[in-house]
Amino acid sequence: MTRTILGFILVALGLAALAxxxxxxxxxxxGLLLGMTGYVVLASAWALFxxxxxxxxxxxxxxxxxxxxxxxxxxxxxxxWAVLLVAAGIGLCVALVVGLATLxxxxxxxxIFTFGLAELIRQLVTWYEVNVTGTLGRYIFLPITAEQxxxxxxxxxxxxxxIGWFISRSRLGxxxxxxxxxxxxxxxxxxxxxxxxxxxxAVSATIITLVGAIQAPRWTYVEPSIVFNPTISFLTLIxxxxxxxxxxxxxxxxxxxxxxxxxxxxxxxxxxxxxILGLLFIAIVFVVPxxxxxxxxxxxxxxxxxxEAA
Amino acid sequence: xxxxxDITNLRKQFGGLTAVNDVSFTVAxxxxxxxxxxxGSGKTTVLNMISGAFAPTSGAIALAxxxxxxxxxxxxxxxxxxxxxxxxxxxxxLTVAENVIAALAFRPNHLWGQAARDRAEQLLAEVGLGGRGxxxxxxxxxxxxxxxxxxxxxxxxxxxLLLDEWLSGLNPTELRTGIxxxxxxxxxxxxVLLVEHxxxxxxxxxxxxxxxxxxxxxxxxxxxxxxxxxAVIAAYLGDGHA
Numbered sequence: 001m002t003r004t005i006l007g008f009i010l011v012a013l014g015l016a017a018l019a020x021x022x023x024x025x026x027x028x029x030x031g032l033l034l035g036m037t038g039y040v041v042l043a044s045a046w047a048l049f050x051x052x053x054x055x056x057x058x059x060x061x062x063x064x065x066x067x068x069x070x071x072x073x074x075x076x077x078x079x080x081w082a083v084l085l086v087a088a089g090i091g092l093c094v095a096l097v098v099g100l101a102t103l104x105x106x107x108x109x110x111x112i113f114t115f116g117l118a119e120l121i122r123q124l125v126t127w128y129e130v131n132v133t134g135t136l137g138r139y140i141f142l143p144i145t146a147e148q149x150x151x152x153x154x155x156x157x158x159x160x161x162x163i164g165w166f167i168s169r170s171r172l173g174x175x176x177x178x179x180x181x182x183x184x185x186x187x188x189x190x191x192x193x194x195x196x197x198x199x200x201x202a203v204s205a206t207i208i209t210l211v212g213a214i215q216a217p218r219w220t221y222v223e224p225s226i227v228f229n230p231t232i233s234f235l236t237l238i239x240x241x242x243x244x245x246x247x248x249x250x251x252x253x254x255x256x257x258x259x260x261x262x263x264x265x266x267x268x269x270x271x272x273x274x275x276i277l278g279l280l281f282i283a284i285v286f287v288v289p290x291x292x293x294x295x296x297x298x299x300x301x302x303x304x305x306x307x308e309a310a
Numbered sequence: 311x312x313x314x315x316d317i318t319n320l321r322k323q324f325g326g327l328t329a330v331n332d333v334s335f336t337v338a339x340x341x342x343x344x345x346x347x348x349x350g351s352g353k354t355t356v357l358n359m360i361s362g363a364f365a366p367t368s369g370a371i372a373l374a375x376x377x378x379x380x381x382x383x384x385x386x387x388x389x390x391x392x393x394x395x396x397x398x399x400x401x402x403x404l405t406v407a408e409n410v411i412a413a414l415a416f417r418p419n420h421l422w423g424q425a426a427r428d429r430a431e432q433l434l435a436e437v438g439l440g441g442r443g444x445x446x447x448x449x450x451x452x453x454x455x456x457x458x459x460x461x462x463x464x465x466x467x468x469x470x471l472l473l474d475e476w477l478s479g480l481n482p483t484e485l486r487t488g489i490x491x492x493x494x495x496x497x498x499x500x501x502v503l504l505v506e507h508x509x510x511x512x513x514x515x516x517x518x519x520x521x522x523x524x525x526x527x528x529x530x531x532x533x534x535x536x537x538x539x540x541a542v543i544a545a546y547l548g549d550g551h552a
Contacts, residue, residue: 178404178412181401184383184395187362188363188393189413192382192384
């Protein structure tokens, strides 16, 4: 109990410190911080669903893009907070429809479907923009500073990790563990497996949609190939896997170093960026399949048992 | 005695294979009934249909008068059917207590928190695993895993308990303990339908037995009569022995 309270205080202090960080950094630093926090939220939200269920989703960018496009379309028609609300609502609805249709698919079929979904939505938006509105890109002119975007993302990161923490201590969290261990047992103990997966998919997708919506004003100009870029899905996935998708802080821990690394790579090796990304992807899956945090725990356990044996 | 489980003309077809062919029988409230038959006779398929793992091709399964045939397993669990599995199924990443809490937390009048932990400890004590809730389910011996699986089934407070070869693979001492455990459940009024190959256990536990062979019911009656039935002996041992 005291450990929990201590943890809360530490997290609150950390958040306060992070919130003050922009005042100490220049424009480039704030931009970096903003992008990093965005990926912390994306990876954490991705892991909410994909960590315990082991359903690898590549639909991240589908929801991210829906969020960004909602802002692009509605930013001049509605107040900003209402736009965010509408974006979250659309993300939630799409997630429920997609979830109902696809959560029966298992393993690789689900991966392929989610990848296809992101492409489908991108093509639909492109088709609509070209044939109906007659333009491809849209401009977003919102009086929102980089600092304000960063603070919103920081708040969303805190909410996402708090949701993860609450779920891990709730009946929903136990249901997830049981489903992860043995779906047959889960069903026979009265767990509504489809319902649990759908709820989690919806929560995760709604948060991802919000990340896209919050970041949209930063770009000023959006078009489908920018906000529906599949690299976003792959980066999110690899970050969560690096840190450990089944640990509360795992995805955040994976997102920070990888984001900085990718920034550095894209600045210094713009031509080889994709190759290095692919190699890194393979290396992470081979070397730390369950994530750095789980790997470190195993290492620590082995060290301790060796110590006891000696 | 009132009928708890009423199975009528139950049929299951897997492609061209008829695994269960027009089987009908009943189980009364508080009764312990054996479902017997040689390997491949369709016993486990019947249990799977009662618990919802498979939907029947046709036929009716009534639990206390309500048709449950074809419902999803989680719905049937909520109607009061709990089961163990032919090959013991534990939740390996959870502790022993959490394995039981998994059932407590998702039954209709669910328990959570301290209440669930207390009840899990109580149930574990009943099956002989008292004080071992914090161990990892994976570290348990085979008999203890079976005990834990039974505690998990009991945690659901079922009206009907399905045991699929729960006693198989136990040594003679463990078998004695296992039989005593199921006897005590029967004495407390639990309705049990069990699939079993160990005849010693069937004689000790079950007042009635239903026998299947190649998907069809061939005998139904008091255990001693059924086991002496020439048709049953022929099914188990071949025609020459009847």
